[in-house]
Amino acid sequence: MRGIELRYVLTHHLLHHGTCSIAELAAELDSRGFCVQGRPSKAISDALRWEREHGRVFRRGRGRYGPARVPRSTEYRIHRRVMALRAQATGDGAAGAATGDGAADQGSR
Numbered sequence: 001m002r003g004i005e006l007r008y009v010l011t012h013h014l015l016h017h018g019t020c021s022i023a024e025l026a027a028e029l030d031s032r033g034f035c036v037q038g039r040p041s042k043a044i045s046d047a048l049r050w051e052r053e054h055g056r057v058f059r060r061g062r063g064r065y066g067p068a069r070v071p072r073s074t075e076y077r078i079h080r081r082v083m084a085l086r087a088q089a090t091g092d093g094a095a096g097a098a099t100g101d102g103a104a105d106q107g108s109r
């Protein structure tokens with residue numbers, strides 16, 4: 001997992017659980033069945049840097065991040081995408097197709 005998918009999963013977790021450390025976020029990804037390429041701590045901090053620049057996440061200290069204010073439409077889009085990714089990770093591909101978050105949807109961005 002990388003790119004927008006990783007950013008959305010991390011942002012979604014922070015929005016629902018509050019401030020977390022990089023290690024806690026890595027453990028959450030692992031518990032959900034997501035695999036991060038390379039060194040997880042670096043991939044997570046790089047993804048959250050992008051989210052910080054766009055105002056969705058704040059840095060709360062060394063290696064700790066928390067949620068910022070996110071528009072409802074953006075939060076809804078993130079939520080739908082994360083639910084589809086979770087369904088794919090558990091092997092339930094039909095749920096991802098039912099939400100319309102498939103490969104065809106990615107091409108429109």
